[in-house]
Amino acid sequence: MLKKTVFLDRDGTINEEVSYLHKAEDFRFLPGVVEGMKLLYEHGFQLVVITNQAGIGRGYYTEEDAERLHRYMREELRKQGILLQGIYYCPHHLEGLPPYNMDCSCRKPKAGLFYQAEWDMLTEERNSAGKTIEKELSGIESVAHTIQIHSPYRLTAREEAELEEENRTLPERKNWLSSSYMIGDKLLDCLAGENFGVNPILLGTGYGKEELEKVKKEGKQDFSYFPTFLDAVKAIL
Numbered sequence: 001m002l003k004k005t006v007f008l009d010r011d012g013t014i015n016e017e018v019s020y021l022h023k024a025e026d027f028r029f030l031p032g033v034v035e036g037m038k039l040l041y042e043h044g045f046q047l048v049v050i051t052n053q054a055g056i057g058r059g060y061y062t063e064e065d066a067e068r069l070h071r072y073m074r075e076e077l078r079k080q081g082i083l084l085q086g087i088y089y090c091p092h093h094l095e096g097l098p099p100y101n102m103d104c105s106c107r108k109p110k111a112g113l114f115y116q117a118e119w120d121m122l123t124e125e126r127n128s129a130g131k132t133i134e135k136e137l138s139g140i141e142s143v144a145h146t147i148q149i150h151s152p153y154r155l156t157a158r159e160e161a162e163l164e165e166e167n168r169t170l171p172e173r174k175n176w177l178s179s180s181y182m183i184g185d186k187l188l189d190c191l192a193g194e195n196f197g198v199n200p201i202l203l204g205t206g207y208g209k210e211e212l213e214k215v216k217k218e219g220k221q222d223f224s225y226f227p228t229f230l231d232a233v234k235a236i237l
Contacts, residue, residue, distance in 0.1 A: 002121055002176045003046045005085070006236070007114060007193065008037075009184030010051035012206015013229065014073070017185075022061035024072040030205055032230035037082050039233050046085040046121065050113045050182070050192070053089045057096025066091075067150045086120060087150050088113040105160070106153035109191035114182075114198075115160045116153050118167075167197055183232055187211045190223040199224070201232050 011017050014037075016028040037047060049070075055061050070087045077084060090106040090113060106112035155163075167173045182193025185206030193200035200223040202208055208225075215221050226232040 001172060002118070002125065003044060004176065004179040005046040005048055005117075005121070005198075006040050006180065007048050007050050007117070007182040007196075007198065009108075009182075009186070009189045010049055012185035012208070013183060013189075013203055014049070017206045020055035020058075020060045022055060022065040022069055024069055027069060027072065029076075030229060032228055034077070034080055034082070036230045036233035037077065038080055039237060041082050043237055045236075047082070048085050048117045048121075049087040050108065050117070050189075051087070051089050052108050052188075053091050054093040054096065054107075056089075056091035057093040057100030059097045063091060063152075070150050086117050088117055089150070089152060091152065104153065105155075105157075109188040109195060111192055111196035112153045112155065112160065114192065114196040115163050116151065116155050118163055119155055119159065120151070181236060183229070185211070187215065194222060201226060201236075203227070203229060203232060205229065 008014055011021055014029065014033055015021070016030060018026050021027065041047060053066055056063055056066060066089060070089075074084050074087065088106075090104060090108070092100045092102055092104040092107050094101060094103060104110075104112070106116070167177060177197040178199070180198040181201055182189060182196070182198050183201045183203060184190060184193075185203045185208040187202070190200035190202050202211060202223050202225045204212070204225070204227040212225055224232075224235070226235060
């Protein structure tokens, strides 16, 4: 059984929008984000970051640079008692450099990274169950919990199709999706969450206000909107 999950965009949602951010010294949490994430975590939500990082594909920084930044973000949250279940990134862009200039399955608004996170969480649950049985048999009192720090898309098309089918047909998986959310500052974040099957939320931070105006002109809104991260968290809870 999967725990209810909040999937989070990174730039403009968790931290201040900085063009092609990749240095820890340029990273700043947006107001209320740490407080909101702590509330979610304390109420039993898993927290998973899903981020497009086209700067890797364009050659502005490397995957190692992104990993260093993500380690910094994770450690800063850990100091506040918040553990991230995973950080998943897409390095691709059609206008990027080889080998990143490809039409991938992981760049939002596609849902590939969500399926990768789900696959890893299911694997973690199975491993934890096995360790619990082993612990009971051996008398070991504690089992270390594995945290996925930083991951690209690794699933095969067959594995993703299997998950999609399970999400569509299994009642427990449907319940998990209906109690989970995607929070971001762009319409592509909302669409990615919708494509995966969780509840999409658009924030007014980052590019959110501009994105909302686009939707108002079109007269179609398939997501919830909140001015700040903390407003969205309070609504979820």
